[in-house]
Amino acid sequence: MKDYGVTRALSGVDLVVAPGEIHGLVGHNGAGKSTLMRILSGLEKPSAGSIEFDGADVSALWSARRAESAGVRMAYQELSLAPDLTVAENAFLSDRRRIRSLGWRRAAETRIAAVLDEVFPGHGIELPRFVGELAMAERQVVEIARALCSEPPALLILDEPTESLGVDAMRQLYRYLHVLAGRGVSILLISHRMNEVLEHSDRISVLKDGRTVLTRAAADTDEDELLVAMGGEVRGESSRVHDVPESATSLGAGAVVASAALPGSSLPFQARAGEIVGLAGLAGQGQDELLDRLWFTRLSRRIAVPRRRAYVPGDRQTSGIFPLWSVADNLAVAAARQLARVGFVPRARRRALADGWVQSLSIKGGARAPITSLSGGNQQKVLVARAFATDAPLVLLNDPFRGVDVATKDELYTLMKTEAARGRCIVWYSTENKEVAHCDRVYVFRAGRIVAELAGADITEERVIAESFDEHQPTPARGDRGDRS
Amino acid sequence: MSAISTTLPGLRRRTVIGARHSVPGALSLVAMIVIFVIAAVNQPGILSVYGITLMLTAAVPLLLAAQAQMLIMSVGDIDLGIGQLVGLVTVIAATLLSTDPALGVLALVGIVAVYGLLAVIVQKRNVPSIIATLGMSFVWLGLALQLLPTPGGATPEWLGQLSAWRPTWIPAPVVWIVAITLVAWLIAKRSRFGTRMRALGSSPATLGRAGVSLTRTRVLTYVAAAVLAVLAGLVLASQTQSGDANSASNFTLVTIAAVILGGGNFSGGQSFPIGTTFGVVTLALITVLLGLINLSSSLQSAAQGIIVLAVLAGRIITERFVR
Structure with a gap:
């Protein structure tokens, strides 16, 4: 019997993923999904609580290396691929298996090609190309394949895997996830797409404010119940x-x-x-x-x-935020023209504008917080506010x-x-x-x-x-x- | 198995993709050929083994230093001390290495070790490499002047023989240039370490998540670069048969120019070892060409700069067309 359990003293997460189970995890941004994933993959240590793996308490020893060798694989939403490296080179970086030293490039290509062909037949991705040259949907495909291109997984964590996938690739992915589950692999599926989670999970947990508020068999629940569990306003x-x-x-x-x-x-x-x-x-x-x-x-x-236009980009990591700036600076940058008095932006006017938007959109963290300290959803609010704060x-x-x-x-x-x-x-x-x-x-x-x-x-x-x-x-x-x- | 062979692209497709990836460095190849042709038309005498040897001899130490710079730039750093470092190595070669070989070798090993330490500081303390290496450049210069206040000294005999090798059928510098390029290409583009090195420049977070030590990768990059820089100094000393703290002070900026000409960029992530070679040869040929057309020596730097700018502008334009 194999169990994964995590308890965080701060919030009280109680999550058990059984072998061969597809476990859906839904929740708001800021509900603690990312933190939970970082803990599961060993990138962060819980301040309290326990992690059990394969029936044994491993909380004290859990680390990225340990998680890796135990078979925890993760496909990230904010893609974890190096844009200047080829598809095969990226796969090689995270592949823990030994590889021969002569002709390793060809060996690495064969390995990732095998995974791509198995999971996404007909994907049409050329392995010697740089990841940065691929379209968003292709990169997502590569990211998922990369996570699978290593020793066989025991627990596969997928963070919003279908956000940028096309319909075909999405169906291929879910088909493959059911195959994996059939082999006894546990899958933690994190997604905002309720219908997909409902359709493909065995059980679903709802995370809210860092706590698991609901765990139900997928067959026994519906979208409305999940939405209510995620937060009262949703209804x-x-x-x-x-x-x-x-x-x-x-x-x-x-x-x-x-x-x-x-x-x-x-x-x-x-x-x-x-x-x-x-x-x-x-x-x-x-x-x-x-x-x-x-x-x-x-x-x-x-x-x-x-002549005046405003733009809200979709990819906030690469073309959205100024990571070193505060929320207020990020928010007011596009409106500088209309805020300016004889060529200078008075601090007070910028502050007033930012405060107004922070309040009306209830951006958690406030105007002075560094933008990177905000959760993804709140960063996105800032980007939208930036566009609407202009007079475009x-x-x-x-x-x-x-x-x-x-x-x-x-x-x-x-x-x-x-x-x-x-x-x-x-x-x-x-x-x-x-x-x-x-x-x-x-x-x-x-x-x-x-x-x-x-x-x-x-x-x-x-x-x-x-x-x-x-x-x-x-x-x-x-x-x-x-x-x- | 048949499914796999559909995904692995054939040689032709690989060539197309490879060609597209090397576009940024392609213009330096064009510039190199153009300048070579102009020079050959002006002075047909250079089209001989002797002529080419004469023309490219100075490019060999520069190339070693430029490949060192290329490695450091591919992790997104920059080395502003490399010129002074090469100067110091020539001084060590002309003094310690002949008087006390063991001490001389120890000093060279020490330089490499210091570079490893610099990498640790850059990685762990978040010190910009530009500051760390600029600071070190004064240390290198100071040490060199302390060892040998005025140019001179004598290099060991074995070192002199390195540049005495002059085959009659092929220009020796061409052999060196090809060999150095091949080594740099193997390190940067073909080796597993090179992949990690480029990943560090491209996306450190990716490398970290893959479970690779960022510090170790950066240290190895700096150490490899330091070894190349030390070799550059030894070759330069072997050519001049003496040491001079200031003999290579222009290397710092010229190596950066060569890397950029060859397709590199300041943000890191990509390596262009072959392009860097084209860049170095182009810069060496420009110097020769300006000498051939009897441009007043006081204007040569300016003309060199203008040609470099023109090539870079051309690179930006061609890249836009390709995209």
């Missing part, structure tokens, strides 16, 4: 978002703020003042490119945008809510609606199909072209999914329950 999701005065959105849109003609698209792109325009469809079908064009206008002549009439969002918890998302949706009501134009690329419900109009992308424009009652998850796939065969895209083994 109010729909009502809270629609609290916003409907007036402006129903007022109809104002003047055209931005427009673009995409090569090959019969439908032109247009966005009006007071509107939230969604860019939907499968990930990587040209939504990024449109946002890039709207932002770097010099790339194209067939584009009309206002056009705000571009590049899938900024990846891996953000439900409550934070609600606050940010509400903010977007309020800002749109005040006459701003918001262009929002989202990979989460549910989010289209918050848009006034939605453009669906496929293969670099706009293939559909949805408005009003047409904006539904089902419609977006249907339009995302080839029009000749309306794919039964929802649910892959048949994969369940």
Whole structure:
């Protein structure tokens, strides 16, 4: 019998993962998931409590090396790959197995190729390429394969593994996870995607404020129960978002703020003042490119945008935060122009602006805290606030809510609606199909072209999914329950 | 097995990917060829074994130092003391190494050890390498001037023979340059240590999570660089048959220029050993060319700088086109 248990005195986590079990773990950002994972993988020591592995109490000896040799493998959400190294070299770094010294590069390539082919057949990733050259979805695939490319795992921890995966890769991953579980490997699946967790886990634990508040067999629970367990406000999701005065959105849109003609698209792109325009469809079908064009206008002549624009990036680690700056500095940097008095930004004005936003978005930590001390969700709030703190009439969002918890998302949706009501134009690329419900109009992308424009009652998850796939065969895209083994 | 062979790309695909990866250094190859052709047109005499030997002899110690710089830059650090260090090594070669060989060897080993220590300080204490090595440059200079206040001394006989080797059928410097490049390429691009070294420059957190000691990796990088720098000093001393504390003071910036010309960058993570060689040869050829066209010697540095800037600008432009 093999058990993993962790107890933290501070908060009281009690988690047991049985062999061959897929254990779902859900919770807000800041609920302690990352800390729990760091403890399980031996990167941090618990100040109190116990870790049991394989039935033995190992709390005193638990270390990264120990966890590694015990078979704890981890695929990170903030990808842990070196961008300047090739796929094979990255896999080699974390591979604990011995490797021959002559021709080791070829041996390393064969090893990672075997894992990639087994888990993601038809992935099309070229091993001699630098990881930095790969698309986000491919990098995620490599990250998962890297975690598996070592001695056989005993416990596999996956942190938001499907956030940037395409539909195919996602199905392949879950199929493989069930195979692994069948071999007796324990899997800890951390995800914000409730339907995936519900569908593929055997048991689910909910983490809240550093405590496990619920552990249930997946068959005995549903999304509502999990949402309630994660935090009381969640239940109010729909009502809270629609609290916003409907007036402006129903007022109809104002003047055209931005427009673009995409090569090959019969439908032109247009966005009006007071509107939230969604860019939907499968990930990587040209939504990024449109946002890039709207932002770097010099790339194209067939584009009309206002001179002042604001941008919220999706990848907060590489293009979002200034890690050495405080929350206030990060927040106010884009608004410097309007804050400035004769070329200087008065401290008091910057402080006032930051305090206002910190309060209205309840950013935990306060304006003076270093940005890196905040949890991921709170960092994202700062980035969104940075864009809306400017007076730019056009705000571009590049899938900024990846891996953000439900409550934070609600606050940010509400903010977007309020800002749109005040006459701003918001262009929002989202990979989460549910989010289209918050848009006034939605453009669906496929293969670099706009293939559909949805408005009003047409904006539904089902419609977006249907339009995302080839029009000749309306794919039964929802649910892959048949994969369940 | 058949599934695996579909994923491992063939030789042709590998070549394409490899070519794309070496774009940043490609322009220094072009610049090297262009300058060589211009020089050859101006003075056809250089197209002989003797001519090429004459032209490239000075590039050999510079290349050793530049590859040392390349290693240090690929972990994202920079060595501002390498010129003074090479100068000190020539002084040690011209004094201690001939009067008291054991002490001389000990001193050279000591230099390598100090570099290992520097790496520990940079890693553990978060001291920027630029500060640590700049500080050390004054120490190296001071030690060298203490040992040998004015240029001179005498190198041991065996060291002189190193540069006396002059085959008639191939220019000796070409042999050295190819051999040094090959060693640097094996270390940086092919070895397991080289992979860890580039990972340290690219993403230290990744390396740490993989369970590799960052300190150990940085120390080994610095030690390898120090060995190359010591060799650079010995070769230089063997060519000049004497020691001079200031003989290589321009090496510091020229090696950095060579690495950057060859495709490297200041942020680390990537190594361009072959590009660095092209960079060094380009810089050596520029000096020769400016001499050939009788440019007043006071203007030579300026002209050299302008050519370097032009090549770098070209590199930025070509990289944009490739992307």
